[in-house]
Amino acid sequence: MRRLVSVVGTLLVLLPAVARAQGGTPPPGQPPPAAVPTNEFRDNFFGVAIGQYKLNDKWGLTDFLDGTPKVWVFSLDFWQRGIVGADLDVGYSKLNILGTAPALAGPKFLTVTMGATIGPWLVISDNSAVHPYFAIGGGLQRATWGDFVDFGGSSNRGVIHLGGGAVIYLVKSFGVRVDYRILKDMGSKDIIGEDGWGITGLNVKRLTFGVVFAF
Numbered sequence: 001m002r003r004l005v006s007v008v009g010t011l012l013v014l015l016p017a018v019a020r021a022q023g024g025t026p027p028p029g030q031p032p033p034a035a036v037p038t039n040e041f042r043d044n045f046f047g048v049a050i051g052q053y054k055l056n057d058k059w060g061l062t063d064f065l066d067g068t069p070k071v072w073v074f075s076l077d078f079w080q081r082g083i084v085g086a087d088l089d090v091g092y093s094k095l096n097i098l099g100t101a102p103a104l105a106g107p108k109f110l111t112v113t114m115g116a117t118i119g120p121w122l123v124i125s126d127n128s129a130v131h132p133y134f135a136i137g138g139g140l141q142r143a144t145w146g147d148f149v150d151f152g153g154s155s156n157r158g159v160i161h162l163g164g165g166a167v168i169y170l171v172k173s174f175g176v177r178v179d180y181r182i183l184k185d186m187g188s189k190d191i192i193g194e195d196g197w198g199i200t201g202l203n204v205k206r207l208t209f210g211v212v213f214a215f
Contacts, residue, residue, distance in 0.1 A: 041129055041172050042214035047075040049177060049210025053093060053109065073208050077117065085117045087135060091206065111183060113139030113161050132166040135181060158186040167212055175212045
């Protein structure tokens with residue numbers, strides 16, 4: 001009986017120590033272990049940017065000062081913490097870069113594309129990083145918002161986009177972005193007198209600068 005009481009007493013002494021070791025709880029009187037830093041940035045972001053469209057490869061300061069139509073870009077990006085992420089891009093220009101005549105499709109220049117961003121993460125500090133990327137994808141090009149549900153119209157085009165840029169995170173939840181893309185027309189019709197874009201193989205160059213809000 002005396003031996004049984006001794007074994008039970010020993011277990012009562014050892015069990016709390018084992019439980020503390022397994023649960024990470026320090027013994028009484030000792031400070032808790034230091035937290036392990038994860039250094040993880042947010043996986044998604046919403047972005048707003050402004051820039052310009054061009055129909056040639058030459059850029060200069062005057063391009064942002066003349067009457068070339070400005071473009072607003074709204075983006076929603078997912079899975080950005082890996083090498084490959086997803087990018088939803090909506091481009092809106094109040095004025096059609098080709099003009100506003102009916103033969104040039106309509107008053108606006110609108111694009112909605114979905115694609116991938118591919119690039120490494122360069123962590124500068126615990127709260128800042130640079131994410132350069134290559135962008136590729138495709139989608140739709142329209143002259144009015146209503147045309148997005150009218151797939152039979154001649155002003156409705158498909159586009160593919162190629163380009164790249166970089167997101168510079170100033171803090172983990174906020175950064176700035178520069179983005180350059182070439183939007184290549186994939187649904188050209190060039191029939192004189194037909195309502196449409198009025199040009200085949202349209203290649204639009206787009207350069208934008210903006211901010212991102214990570215979440």
